[in-house]
Amino acid sequence: MDIGDWYSSRFLNDTYRRIRELGLETNIAEIEAFGFTMIENALTAEEVARTQAAILRVAERRLGYPIDLDSTVNLKGKVPGTPVITGLLFEDEWFENLLMRSAPLLIITYLMGQSVKLNSVSSHIKAGGADGLKLHVDADNGITTPLPFYSTFANLTYTLTDYSLEGGALAMVPGSHRWCRQPSPIESVMYRALERAASEVYPGSTALPSMLTGGTDMAHLRAKGMQSYGIGPASTEADALNYPAHGDVERLAESSLYPFVQYVWTVVNEVAAHK
Numbered sequence: 001m002d003i004g005d006w007y008s009s010r011f012l013n014d015t016y017r018r019i020r021e022l023g024l025e026t027n028i029a030e031i032e033a034f035g036f037t038m039i040e041n042a043l044t045a046e047e048v049a050r051t052q053a054a055i056l057r058v059a060e061r062r063l064g065y066p067i068d069l070d071s072t073v074n075l076k077g078k079v080p081g082t083p084v085i086t087g088l089l090f091e092d093e094w095f096e097n098l099l100m101r102s103a104p105l106l107i108i109t110y111l112m113g114q115s116v117k118l119n120s121v122s123s124h125i126k127a128g129g130a131d132g133l134k135l136h137v138d139a140d141n142g143i144t145t146p147l148p149f150y151s152t153f154a155n156l157t158y159t160l161t162d163y164s165l166e167g168g169a170l171a172m173v174p175g176s177h178r179w180c181r182q183p184s185p186i187e188s189v190m191y192r193a194l195e196r197a198a199s200e201v202y203p204g205s206t207a208l209p210s211m212l213t214g215g216t217d218m219a220h221l222r223a224k225g226m227q228s229y230g231i232g233p234a235s236t237e238a239d240a241l242n243y244p245a246h247g248d249v250e251r252l253a254e255s256s257l258y259p260f261v262q263y264v265w266t267v268v269n270e271v272a273a274h275k
Contacts (some may be wrong), residue, residue: 042158125170197267
């Protein structure tokens with residue numbers, strides 16, 4: 001259809017015409033459906049090399065270590081966490097060029113409107129052995145759940161090296177922008193491992209979270225931001241009634257103990273293998 005000069009969408013009409021001219025309507029549809037899209041061949045090989053060189057020059061100066069892009073263990077034991085090189089806009093005018101590219105800027109304008117403000121220009125450096133960022137939402141800014149359905153924050157990422165599970169990558173949950181909430185503590189690698197092990201060791205079972213009112217050592221771990229889960233062996237209703245926890249006849253049947261050992265073994269191996 002022809003896009004008119006409609007008053008109700010006066011800040012979008014020209015932007016969308018330009019989106020159509022550049023063939024980006026599929027990208028817009030992907031963002032609406034899945035929360036992200038990819039613009040292939042956004043940079044030439046020469047532009048990728050120039051961007052890498054500009055970032056590495058700043059990173060090596062700030063971190064004090066040489067960085068080898070072909071090695072994922074180049075900073076292991078030297079720099080804690082995943083280094084983020086901020087303030088790149090002030091380091092090289094090339095970053096302004098990247099920021100103002102027509103296709104990415106149009107998509108950002110579509111999401112955020114014409115009065116969008118720049119938050120930062122930065123780069124993550126893949127440091128071998130570093131802990132990745134936990135699953136999070138950038139757009140909360142103190143807003144309580146439910147988060148707004150419209151965009152309050154948008155990220156533009158140039159992938160300058162190969163993305164892989166082994167070598168490091170930006171991870172997203174497709175379609176989760178429609179949930180309008182922060183990630184749940186049970187949406188983690190560990191909890192998914194607990195679920196899969198439960199279905200394997202206890203066929204037909206369902207892993208359900210519950211809250212314990214008593215205090216445990218895990219309170220100290222959670223205070224440091226570490227997700228923690230307490231688990232215990234499965235038992236029958238008769239066992240719970242006849243041999244209650246903390247009762248004077250408390251005990252655990254062998255038929256419960258051995259599957260539980262297998263359950264813990266399965267979970268630990270899966271999480272260790274994932275790391």
